Amino acid sequence: MAGEPSSYGGLAAAAQAVERLLSPLLVGLAVLATAAGAAIVALVGVSVAMRYLANAPLYYTEELVGLLMTAAFFLALPLVTLRAEHVRVTILVANLPPAMRRAAGLLAGLFGVVFCLWFFALCLPWLEFAFSRNLKSEVARLLLYPWMALLPLSLMLSALAFAVRALAGRRNGVGT
Template sequence: MSLVSTFIDKGLKRSAFFLAVLSALSLVAILVVIVASVVLRKFFDAPLFFAEELVGLLMSASLFLALPMATMKGQHIRVTLLLDSLKARAPFLEKAIILFGILVGISFCGWIFWEAIPWMEFAIKRELKSETARILLYPLMSVVPVSMGLCGIIYLARLLGFIKLEER
């Protein structure tokens, strides 16, 4: 691997790892909120009124924060029926299908990124807050464009040959 490829590979892996750590922390926060709510309900008959709302927001954030690591490692859910059947009949088509998959990934990430930016800008301008707990939404909404942008960059780097798909 060249110096540039190594630099890009390590940078993307570290960025994806950082977001994965944030994802894990949000899962821990979900656990803490649920346990606190259950304990307060059981012993004090006063559950946390914002628990469901906060758990939903943290769950969404966790999903998007984990997505770049799944993209980096190539651990998305895959339907390999077509690819496996083509490997046996026409091995030369395998690379074309993989290339098509990468292009679909880039398109999807770009589309979601493009749609998420105005949505996030609207939330920032209006200082939107959640309904029950009045939690500011734009910090959580910023997770979507960051995640999709990084996933798109990972797909692009894979397309250009800067990173290889990790073996499972």
Template sequence: MTALIFVSTLMRYVGGRPLRFSDELAGLLFLSLTFLCLPHVLDKGRHIRIEILTNLVPASMARVMDIVGTMTLIVFCLIFAYEAWNFMGFSYSINSRTDISGILLWPWMAIMPFSMLLCLLVQLRHGIRQPLAEKSLTEDAI
């Protein structure tokens, strides 16, 4: 993705004509990168969390908050996967393509429900508890 943008920029300023498809392809690659990393990040417990409240309340209340967070994630993943599947199906039915280069879009859109289903499987593997990171961020930096 970086090489694609670099070559396109170089061709724009040196050759006067950028690669026509570079912006569309870079966007699709970024979408893929983002959605395919979500299950891995969830599995490793590296997702964004707001721990101020859970650190202030007693342990029993923190567990309840953790369960509510898990249920929220499951509901979100189910709804997102359902809606993304419908969106992908519509794109498939109209043979949707990108404007400039004509890249077929539905295979790229299929990554979204697939990613949410993988997130559901990861969460089911961890049960009703949110996965926790194995190391703190300060240990990663060292």
């Protein structure tokens, strides 16, 4: 469908322009996700080495690895959504006629936007709670709200990515 004219005309062109503007930001977030993944590997490696060489593992490894893993996921999610590179099962949709595939893509985009907005609404009170009480992690005493702020940011960017893909005439990962 890339290159095919969309039935939305100007809306598709606007969505494609937003996609071009959004892509560098999302790539930057994905680079940060990669750095978080590398930090996980380094942290676990150092902790294991300290456990076996000095009998003194880093006491905060599990906690920090959990935060870094969550950060990596939510930092990478918007780019994966924009590019529709997530895991998907397309056996049914791939066998639909092109018009129905387009409708399935729009429906998938709509469901994605609704889910992201719903999850966004659910995570905001938790972020506000952590911020207002200055909550810290149990072992390393790291402030939690900076980590938690990644969720609403990621969800809003993912919702935008779902909308852009649907309106730009992309397949949203539906079909081949």
